[in-house]
Amino acid sequence: SWKQSEDSLQISRLDVRRPFGSGTASLLVVNVRNSLSVLETSSRSFEALVSDLIEQTSAIIIKHKGTLDLFLGDRAFANFGATRIHIGHRGSCVEAANDVFAASDSILGDYRTSTKDELAINIGMGSGKLVCGDLGSSTMMRFSFVGKLSLFVCAIER
Numbered sequence: 001s002w003k004q005s006e007d008s009l010q011i012s013r014l015d016v017r018r019p020f021g022s023g024t025a026s027l028l029v030v031n032v033r034n035s036l037s038v039l040e041t042s043s044r045s046f047e048a049l050v051s052d053l054i055e056q057t058s059a060i061i062i063k064h065k066g067t068l069d070l071f072l073g074d075r076a077f078a079n080f081g082a083t084r085i086h087i088g089h090r091g092s093c094v095e096a097a098n099d100v101f102a103a104s105d106s107i108l109g110d111y112r113t114s115t116k117d118e119l120a121i122n123i124g125m126g127s128g129k130l131v132c133g134d135l136g137s138s139t140m141m142r143f144s145f146v147g148k149l150s151l152f153v154c155a156i157e158r
Contacts, residue, residue: 023081023082023129023130024081024089024127024128024129024130025079025080025081025082025089025127025130025132026079026080026081026089026090026092026093026125026126026127027077027078027079027080027082027093027124027125027126027127027130027145027149028061028066028076028077028078028079028080028093028096028097028123028124028125029075029076029077029078029123029124029125030053030057030075030076030078030097030100030121030122030123031074031075031076031121031122031123031124032049032050032053032074032107032108032119032120032121032122033118033119033120033121033122034118034119034120035049035050035073035074035119037119038111038119045111048111049074049107049108049111050071050073050074052107052109053074053076053107054071054076056100056103056106056107057076057078057100057107058076060096060099060100060103061076061078061096063096063099064080064092064093064095064096064099065080065086065092066078066079066080066092066093066096067079067080067082069143069145070142078096079130079132079145080092080093080096082130082132082145089127090127093125093127094125097123097125100121100123101121101123104120104121107121108120108121124155126149127149128148128149129147129149130145130147130149131145131146131147132144132145132146
């Protein structure tokens with residue numbers, strides 16, 4: 001039954017829980033500036049813009065050995081070196097950021113002509129000591145970053 005499947009899923013998720021730990025890693029945050037102006041024009045256009053962002057940004061992050069952690073609206077969060085050992089995480093994060101910036105015309109393309117506000121890709125990145133692991137409850141668990149580095153990266157991305 002559905003209940004049994006849900007319970008099995010819950011148990012398996014808790015069995016692979018990643019405890020909090022600290023180490024050195026790099027974080028990358030990508031956001032579309034003024035994307036709400038696309039939403040004011042058309043919800044379908046906004047959905048297409050976010051889909052394009054997810055598709056292209058995901059491919060770039062994976063290409064550079066990063067881990068895509070979360071998409072929240074028009075914002076992507078990725079880490080390099082936090083969820084798997086990656087000695088060159090700093091360089092990979094910078095290369096991924098450069099590739100996202102280079103792809104910004106492709107990502108934003110047709111949407112630029114449909115809005116009154118200028119669309120652009122904002123990128124925040126940083127490297128340093130990080131505390132991360134699964135955080136949440138038995139009903140919802142999410143891999144999270146805590147500390148000054150994650151706050152700093154989100155602040156400079158704006």
